[in-house]
Amino acid sequence: MERLLVIANRLPFSISKRAGEFRFRPAPGGLAMGLSSLPESVKRLWIGWPGTTSERLTAEDKSIIKEKLASENCIPIFLSKKQMEQYYLGFCNKMIWPLFHYFPERTIFEDRFWKTYRQVNQTFCDEVMKIARPGDCLWVHDYQLMLLPQLLREKLPESEIGFFLHIPWPSFELFRLLPWRAELLDGLVGADLIGFHTYDYVRHFLSCLCRITGLEHTLGKVTAGNRVVKVDAFPMGIKYEKYSKAINEPVVKKEVEKILQIVGNRKIIISIDRLDYTKGIIQRLEAFDLFLSQNREYKEKVTLIMVAVPTRTGVEDYKMLRENLEQLVGRVNGEHGAIGYIPVWYLYRFVPFDKLTALYNVADVALVTPLRDGMNLIAKEFVATKTNGRGVLILSEMTGAARELGEALIVNANNKAAIIQAIKEALEMPVLEQIERNRAMQKRLRRYDVSRWSNDFLNALSDIKKTQQELSVRKLSESTRQNLIRDYTKSRKRLFLLDYDGTLVGFKGKPAQARPDEEIMSLLQSLSRSSNNTVVIISGRDKTTLVKWFGTLNVSLVAEHGAWIKQEDADWQSLEASTVNWKDAIRTILELYSDRTPGSSVEAKDFSLVWHYRRADTELAHVREQELRGALLNLTENLDVGVFEGNKILEIRALSINKGRAAEFWLEKENWDFLLAAGDDYTDEEMFAVLPDDAYSIKVGLSISKARYNMDTVNEIRLLLKELAGD
Ligand code: GDG
DSSP: OOEEEEEEEEOSEEEEEETTEEEEEEOOHHHHHHHHTSOTTSEEEEEEEOSSOGGGOOHHHHHHHHHHHHTTTEEEOOOOHHHIIIIIIIIIIIIIHHHHTTOGGGOOOOHHHHHHHHHHHHHHHHHHHHHOOTTOEEEEESGGGTTHHHHHHHHOTTSEEEEEOOSOOOOHHHHTTOTTHHHHHHHHTTSSEEEESSHHHHHHHHHHHHHHHOOOEETTEEEETTEEEEEEEOOOOOOHHHHHTGGGSHHHHHHHHHHHHHHTTSEEEEEEEESOGGGTHHHHHHHHHHHHHHOGGGTTTEEEEEEEEOOOTTSHHHHHHHHHHHHHHHHHHHHHOBTTBOSEEEEESOOOHHHHHHHHHHOSEEEEOOSSBSOOHHHHHHHHHOTTSOOEEEEETTBGGGGTOTTSEEEOTTOHHHHHHHHHHHHHOOHHHHHHHHHHHHHHHHHTOHHHHHHHHHHHHHHHHHHHHHHHHTBOOHHHHHHHHHHHHHOSSEEEEEOOBTTTBOOOSSGGGOOOOHHHHHHHHHHHHSTTEEEEEEOSSOHHHHHHHHTTSSOEEEEGGGTEEEOTTSOEEESSOOOOTTHHHHHHHHHHHHHHSTTOEEEEOSSEEEEEOTTSOHHHHHHHHHHHHHHHHHHTTTTTEEEEEETTEEEEEETTOOHHHHHHHHHHHSOOSEEEEEEOSHHHHHHHHTSOTTSEEEEESSSOOSSSEEESOHHHHHHHHHHHHTO
C-alpha cells in the first residue's frame, strides 16, 4: 500500500468562522489516532464532509477551506443543506441509526431520504475517483456510506477496499424491515473486507446476507461474483497511553482538585455520553433516582455528574430527549437535594479533554448503560485512566465493549433493579477487588489498543487481497485461452465432458426449473455438429430428465453421476450392477426430514436419493442437514453407500458410482487429441482427478479444485464454448 484513503462522512477537523476568519481545530477521535500509528511511508488522505453546508460558503470560502485542509491531508466534500437534511439527518439518523440500534418505532422510511442517500454516496465516489490511483488502499467508514464500496469497486475493480461499521449490525428480523435492504447489502459486498466491532454483529450480517441475497459464507468468507469477501470482527480500541498518562498532566491535576474541592468527600458517579436515546440516559437517571429513594443512607453521600454532549440537534427526537432529561434532572434534584447538596450535576456541553479525563479520574463509579451501542469507547477510556486501579465500571451488556470488559459490573440496561443493585455494589466494593478487576481489563485494553485495531484491519485487508490473487492466478488467463483455442483448431478427436447444473446453467430454486434455455441448446447443437467433437453431458440428474432435455441433440449422456451411460444413438447402459436395497429405508428418513423442514424435498433416482434444501430457511436447513447427516452416517455404516454434501443438497449413493468412473469410460474409448472437462462441485472433482495432464479442466467458481483452471461464472464457460463452436 502506498497511500491510504480514509473515507468517512466527517473529516477529523471542525471548522468554524469567527469575525470572518476560519478556525480549524482537529477533532481527532479514535480513528484518527489509530491511523496515526501507521508507518510514515504510508501517506494518508482523509476524504469527507467538512462540517458546514455549502450554502453558507462562498466560492472563495471553499477554496480557503480546501487549501487549508490540503495541508492536513484532508479533502473536503461539500454538501448542500438539503442533502444533509435528507441524507444525514434523514436516511442516516432517522432510519439507519434507530433501526440498527433496535428502535424500529423511531424509524422513518422515506423514499426521498433514500434517493438523496444514493446521490450523496455517488458524490463521494465521484470525488474519490478524482484522487484515487492504482495501488491505493481505500477504507470506507460507517453507515453513512454503505453503498460506496460497490460504487468504488465498479470503477476500481482491482483496488483494496475495506469497510468498517461502527454501530451494531442488527438481527435479520430488524434488518429485513428496510425497503432498501438488498441494495445496502450489494453496496457493502463491493468491499474486500467488511469489519464489525463484535462477532455477534458479524453473525447477524452474514445471516442477513444469506437470507436476502442468497450469498453464503464459509468461515466468514463469501464468494460474491468473482471475488472472495471476508467478514470479521475487529473490536476497536483506544489510544491507551494517552488516557493512562493523562493524570500526569498539570492541567488535568488542576481540574481534579477543582472538582474535589466542590464535591468534598462524597462519592462520585459519572455519566458521559452524546445525548442520544440509544445511550439509555433517562433510564439511568431514573435508576439513580430510585437508588436514592431506596438507600436513604446514601443521601448527601453521592453525586452523579452527568455530561450530555449535544448531538444531532436538528432531529426532533433529540430535542425531545433533551427536554425530558432536563425535566427529570430538575425533579430528581428537587426531590433528593438539600442545601449544599445537588445530587445531579448536569452539563449539556462538549467538555475538553483535560476536563474529561479529570472526570474519569475523580469518579468512583462510571455508569455506562446504553440500551444499545456498537462498542462504547467511554467505558474503555474510563478504565484506562484509572492508573491507581481504583474505580468501578458499571457496563451495559448491550454494548460491544461488554464482550471485552467482562470484569466490569455487567447489567441489563432495561433492568432498573439490576442497575440499582450494581450502583450499591460498586459503591461498596473493596478496593482490592476494584484493583484486581481494573488491572485485568487494563491489560487487555493496553494490548489491543487503537493502533493494533487499525493495523489488524489493514493487514486482514491485504491478506484477503492476496487470497483473491492466489485464486485468480488459477483463472483461465487470456494467453491460456488462446492456447486452448489453438489446440482445439489443430485437433481432430475432441472430447467434451460437461457437467450441467452450476456449469452450463445457474442454480434455480427447484431442480426442475433449471431446464436448458435456448442459448445453451443452440450452443450444444453447434458444438456437437462437427464430427470431430464428442460432447458428453455428465450430470447427477436422472435419465428421464436428461433424455427429455437433450434427447434431440447429438450428444452423449451420463446420468446419476455415472450410474448410467447413454452413447449417442444407443440405449442406456449401466456401468455396474449396483444394489439399491438400501433405498426404501433411507427414503423414509429423508421424507421425515423433508416434512420437518418446509421448502425442502426428496428426489429419488435409480441409484441414489437426494435431499434438496435450497428453498428452505437457511438456518433451519443447516441444523437439519447436520442432524440428517449424522443419522445417515450411522445407518449407512455397513453399506457400500456414501453420504455426499453438494450445493444445497445431501446425496446418498453407492460409493462405486462416481463421475470419475464415467469419465474413464470415455477416456478409454478413443485416442483423443483434445480434452475439455468443466464442472462446479465436489462430484466433478472425481472427474478432474482421472484426466490426463494435458487436458483442459475448468472449475466454475472461485475455490480450490483438482481442475487446472478456474472460471468465475457460468456465463464465462458459455462464452468459451460459443467461441469454440464458432457461434
Ligand atoms: C460510535 C458508536 C462506537 C464524547 N464526549 C466528549 C468526548 N467524547 C468522545 C469520547 C469517545 C467518543 O467521543 C465517544 O465514543 P463512543 O464509543 O462512546 O460513542 P459514539 O459517539 O456513539 O460512537 C460507538 C464508536 O462509534 C467507535 O466505533 O464505540 O458504539 O456509536 O472517545 O471520549 N470527548 C471530549 N469531550 C466530550 O464531551 N473531549
